[in-house]
Amino acid sequence: MLDADYAARIDAVRRRAHGRWTELLGALGLDERMLKRKPMACPVCKDGVDRFQFTDKFGEGNYHCRKCGPGGGFKLLQACTGTDFHAALCAVEKALGTLPHTARSAEPSPEWMKKLAQRIWNEARPVTVGDAVDRYLRSRRLGLAAYPPSLRFHPALGYYRKEGEGKARKVAEYPAMLASVQSPQGLVTLHRTYLPDGCKLDAEDAKKLLSGGYVGASVQLAAATDELAVCEGIENGIAVLLATGKPVWCAMNAANLEKLWVPDTVRRLCIYGDNDAGTDFTGQASAYALARRARREPVPGGTRQVDVFIPRQPGSDWAEVWRQRQEGAQKEPRLHAA
Numbered sequence: 001m002l003d004a005d006y007a008a009r010i011d012a013v014r015r016r017a018h019g020r021w022t023e024l025l026g027a028l029g030l031d032e033r034m035l036k037r038k039p040m041a042c043p044v045c046k047d048g049v050d051r052f053q054f055t056d057k058f059g060e061g062n063y064h065c066r067k068c069g070p071g072g073g074f075k076l077l078q079a080c081t082g083t084d085f086h087a088a089l090c091a092v093e094k095a096l097g098t099l100p101h102t103a104r105s106a107e108p109s110p111e112w113m114k115k116l117a118q119r120i121w122n123e124a125r126p127v128t129v130g131d132a133v134d135r136y137l138r139s140r141r142l143g144l145a146a147y148p149p150s151l152r153f154h155p156a157l158g159y160y161r162k163e164g165e166g167k168a169r170k171v172a173e174y175p176a177m178l179a180s181v182q183s184p185q186g187l188v189t190l191h192r193t194y195l196p197d198g199c200k201l202d203a204e205d206a207k208k209l210l211s212g213g214y215v216g217a218s219v220q221l222a223a224a225t226d227e228l229a230v231c232e233g234i235e236n237g238i239a240v241l242l243a244t245g246k247p248v249w250c251a252m253n254a255a256n257l258e259k260l261w262v263p264d265t266v267r268r269l270c271i272y273g274d275n276d277a278g279t280d281f282t283g284q285a286s287a288y289a290l291a292r293r294a295r296r297e298p299v300p301g302g303t304r305q306v307d308v309f310i311p312r313q314p315g316s317d318w319a320e321v322w323r324q325r326q327e328g329a330q331k332e333p334r335l336h337a338a
């Protein structure tokens with residue numbers, strides 16, 4: 001199976017190269033006469049005298065041969081240089097870097113990113129007892145007897161590092177926890193937590209979203225009833241679920257918590273914020289910003305009951321409170337509303 005992140009890389013190169021193949025193939029040293037679209041011997045099937053013509057008909061480096069048929073820039077480059085696809089891809093990437101920039105964006109479209117998210121999601125499977133996700137969550141005292149379908153286990157997810165001008169290179173594959181990020185319209189993107197050896201990867205970007213464009217969307221650990229609990233992180237969400245049994249939605253970060261979409265069927269909203277008192281109070285600010293909006297939004301039959309819960313200790317979140325409580329290390333306020 002073609003690795004989904006590798007497919008994204010190919011897609012990005014194709015987009016950037018679109019309409020620029022004559023320039024690119026010239027920069028990569030291909031025959032001038034060919035690029036001037038002269039009929040000639042075919043470099044692909046190595047036959048004839050005038051059966052081949054480079055046309056760039058669709059902006060994809062297109063050519064046509066009367067014997068071996070049509071093809072595009074990557075295939076032509078491979079044939080002319082005697083390299084494989086990957087080498088051709090790298091060469092085009094490199095050449096694109098040296099060509100003057102155009103307004104064309106290298107960013108894949110939101111539709112493409114949604115398809116990519118779906119493809120990676122389909123490669124993963126439900127979380128089961130004993131897999132890397134279960135072991136990771138259990139190590140944080142967040143193990144569940146049955147895991148929500150919004151979480152999945154991916155046995156070997158590509159891990160990429162950016163190099164220089166925004167190009168990402170695959171440096172490893174790790175087991176990972178995937179979380180589906182849902183809007184009212186369905187899957188928007190994926191949240192990934194890399195878990196080598198059942199532990200969270202020791203890196204800044206051990207957790208990351210596959211793409212942007214998820215404003216208001218959330219990881220839904222259970223369907224909302226007339227009651228809903230919300231928080232930032234997924235581990236926090238599981239802690240709240242374990243402690244309260246309420247349906248929980250995770251916004252993933254403070255900025256998105258503030259903007260979270262809450263169904264108007266929710267009559268009681270409980271917001272479990274992070275305590276960022278040690279720094280800039282972001283956790284509290286976004287929790288109260290959501291509280292204010294949720295309280296003001298008209299819902300059928302009146303207003304919502306909204307409560308905000310913040311852990312007592314600066315710098316802590318509810319996953320930490322839960323862990324400490326399980327270990328009996330410290331007394332904290334009850335997660336339940338009184």
Ligand SMILES: [Zn+2]
Binds near residue numbers: 044045065
């Ligand atoms: Zn040919």
